[in-house]
Amino acid sequence: MSETSLSITKFSDLANPTRFLALVARILPWMAAFTALCFIVGLYLSFTTEGDYQQGETVRIMYIHVPAAWLSMMGYTIMSLSAIGTLVWRHPLADVSAKAAAPLGAAFTLIALVTGSLWGKPMWGTWWVWDARLTSVFILFLMYLGLIALNRAIDEPSKAARVSAVLILVGFVNIPIIKFSVDWWNTLHQSASVLRLDGPAIDPEFLRPLLVMAVAFTALFFTLHIMAMRNEIWRRRVAAQRRMAARLASREG
Amino acid sequence: MTHAFYVYGSYVFAALVTVAATLWTWADGRARRKELAALEASGIRRRSARAKDGE
Amino acid sequence: MTALLLRDLTLSVRAGGGALIGVLFFLTVVAVIPFGVGPDLALLSRIGPAIVWIGALLAALLGLDRLFQAERDDGSLDLMLMQETPLVLTVLVKCLAHWIATSLPLVIASPLLGLFMNMSETAIGATMLTLLVGSPAITFIGAVGAAVAVALPRGGLLVSILVLPLTIPVLIFGVSATYAAVEGPSPFLPPFLILVALTLFFAVIGPAAAALALRNTSD
Amino acid sequence: MTALLLRDLTLSVRAGGGALIGVLFFLTVVAVIPFGVGPDLALLSRIGPAIVWIGALLAALLGLDRLFQAERDDGSLDLMLMQETPLVLTVLVKCLAHWIATSLPLVIASPLLGLFMNMSETAIGATMLTLLVGSPAITFIGAVGAAVAVALPRGGLLVSILVLPLTIPVLIFGVSATYAAVEGPSPFLPPFLILVALTLFFAVIGPAAAALALRNTSD
């Protein structure tokens, strides 16, 4: 009895939330500072570079639309990796990571959708079309929302994490569809011009602010993600201690 | 600027969402920290913390 | 495993089960669409394949959400989880039974439906073929949702939100293959092969994910 | 009776239940139709009302077949049958709860759906109105089927065959009233009044027949 309670199993050893919290406390200020710096540079570049001869000033929408679109996919990818961690290694931090990434992913997807719409009105003459890329991004948004709701619906966090993990992995098929939809169907949407095998086909004039903004958005994502993970760990810690307190109280009473 | 509405609209919207997300995350963290402090104050301590005290 | 297949088929005939419901639902749809498009037969035949496909999607989803819940409610799921037979296989067979009971009748009835929609022979043939090939994918995707729904005594609704969108690619390729066969500047084979690939893909992923969900949620 | 209404609504939110499912189904269908019929906005807006109505039918049917089965399976139906409250009233309230949970959201969402389908304001208004008036009839008809399914544990299939066709008139008058409002050589009122009459008729007949079937359940 006493032996088991002392011996730390491999599982809980790996997943030491306390150690994670210490790490976060150390790197969080640096990450926040880096994010802020990137945004300052990125925004400066975004508004000082030339407009496109074809798209005019609206090309500036690209500097947020494209990074947000990338991050909406990256957020889901991070959730998928976490889901693997949950199912294969049963790592509690993976549960936390997947849960914390969902609202962030949803936020960036929303940005991509809205800025895309705002770009579409002047460019295509309509806010919204049911085209393959737009539809699949919309589906991604719905899936984020669904996963958030699913997580809330199950009151047992570890079970919630395992169930969501399965769905996250199944939903991952949507990511390649988003990425390659423009190649598979000829749609209104621009095809890939930055992330291509044969190098970017875009003027460096636009590429520079785009890349800086992409880095800034990514840094923001990770900063918020580890903050949210820390919150989630605290939340569970509070829940565990409350439960313990209730039990001890009822035992005495 | 041509299409200023769309350009600024995008930037304002993106700013709103990112700032909201940041504030929400931060506020959530503060609330959790307060709860933990309250629990600590009411005498419920973490196992490891207790162990350190040599309980 | 044939035992399971036979049992599920018997059950679907005996208890509220699918069989004709898809076809009936479909007939209702066919009865209503002409009001929208008017007596324009050309138009009707144009949207025909899409309508048949949507009907098939909806029909496949009817009752799918209870695929595993019914088993859980009477305790059979426990015994199935305990067996040596890979759970994936059990899930696969259950999907198959569901498909035979609800989607296959629709595939078989689709020529009749095609006639109602004034579709050409090629269109009818192509619809039938794509349905036959593509509809299993819908069942497999739905099975994942059904398996997750078992875990949620309180929230099966969410599952459909999560899983339904995944069927859209199947639909898109199914419909576009059919149109390619009929009108055809674009060739028929590429979308059709993608459809086949999707079905095969989900035939692997679907049961595997469903089995994983079932294993992780039993209590 | 409000207790029953509230409980059923709570259940529908918690357990696999309706609430948003109709709207979601609908969104999926809408997202898919353009892939099928092509991004032809005029066509889309023409078939819009029919599609919204079909969505409503489907939403109403989802889960309706288990309206009383779930109650029987856990024994609640026995207690409901024993009460002094007229059984008709109980059935009516259960129908109402089902309608609020599954059809009403679709009615409320129909303007949004109409926008997606590129429908005109008149069309949207007419669809919403006819849906509001007509969809209860579908629920009432379905309730009869659900009750019979409980009474005949091994004849659930029959029920859908018998009951589903009854919904076709509702659908046809609903859709034709909408089109009359939009395009209109034919006047709007006659089909609309028939729709109202149908709903009132089934509001009386449906619960009465369902109660009768439940009283006569075999065990």
Next chain:
Amino acid sequence: MTQKLNLSNVFSLEATNLSARRGEDLIFEGVSFRLTSGEALVLTGKNGSGKSTLLRVVAGLLRQERGSVSFTDSHGSIHQRVGEVSHYLGHRNAMKSELTVAENLDFWRRFLGNTHDTPAFSIDDAAEAVGLDGITHLPFGYLSAGQQRRFAFAKLLVAHRPVWILDEPTAALDTSGDSLFAGLIETHRQRGGIVLAATHQPLALSDVRELRMTGFAGVSAGVWG
């Protein structure tokens, strides 16, 4: 026990010459009994001997082949539909696993209503009476089999009915639960209630009458004969 009873508060449950079919078989025939306030009748018999069938006939859930059941209330008027004045606790618990215990009990309390003006228990009191206070906030589906049965019984307490029809009330219960239920049933009888119970394990009740069901009352071809 009857000394406590006010005479104006005496009612009775009467069954005359009942017979019932299940499928096409006659399960029992010529069953008659009369119970007045405070009396209890326990049905015993082999599996499949028709105990549950008789209870369901009395509750009005199954139509009898012949005979009649009636309830005479304290004013002397006769009710044919005994179900309306009865609680029925069947093999199934009639609770939704998705709802919490409190939600379930609250629903039944309001749905059943307190037709007879004897005060009923509050939900917390009822939970305490079945020995499970403090867990009414849990979803019903999260409880163990015995806990579920206890709360199903608590349902009888939250709304008053003079007649209790109980089908194996103590199934899945531990010994403390057995005596708890016996106590609750005794209290109900002391307040003038009538109890009709089917059971395999002897219930620790005082002064009960017993009816032994034998099952399969014989082949009679019914109207086709």
Next chain:
Amino acid sequence: MTQKLNLSNVFSLEATNLSARRGEDLIFEGVSFRLTSGEALVLTGKNGSGKSTLLRVVAGLLRQERGSVSFTDSHGSIHQRVGEVSHYLGHRNAMKSELTVAENLDFWRRFLGNTHDTPAFSIDDAAEAVGLDGITHLPFGYLSAGQQRRFAFAKLLVAHRPVWILDEPTAALDTSGDSLFAGLIETHRQRGGIVLAATHQPLALSDVRELRMTGFAGVSAGVWG
């Protein structure tokens, strides 16, 4: 009883230091036992004390928090997945009420397969063994509660499994059913089988070990500390 056993046919079921959670509560902790061929362990305890939970952990239907369960077969090889060599009879009967008894049993016989080459009962023999031959053509839903439980037990006979995990097997049974089941369990043990049963009523078994569950093993905050 063990004298009948061929030594090469001796297997064992071992649980070491098991603990399990339900919801977030630790239900039991440090449960260990070892059963060899022919032995039986009976779990007792109050309602909600964790009997069913332990059985489900052993059957592999619920994941333990810590500890392990293993089965050592007659060749000495160790299986981690005890479910595969076990029959589990839970609170629910795992039979479809729309199908006839024969169809149900036949399905389970073929689905479960006879993994161990000990011959199993035919469907009619199994029905006879539980005392209900002649009604296997009825739909399962048409049976009385006790009859349903008997046929659920018959399921254990139509395919052989060395370990039987029984959760209140005799719930809803009459006294003759109790002794019938006790007999069948004894026969299984004499053939070398292992039995693990949770029950409130004493089972008429010879020479059983008993494990008393106490429920709620204590507070622990888990990894979140």
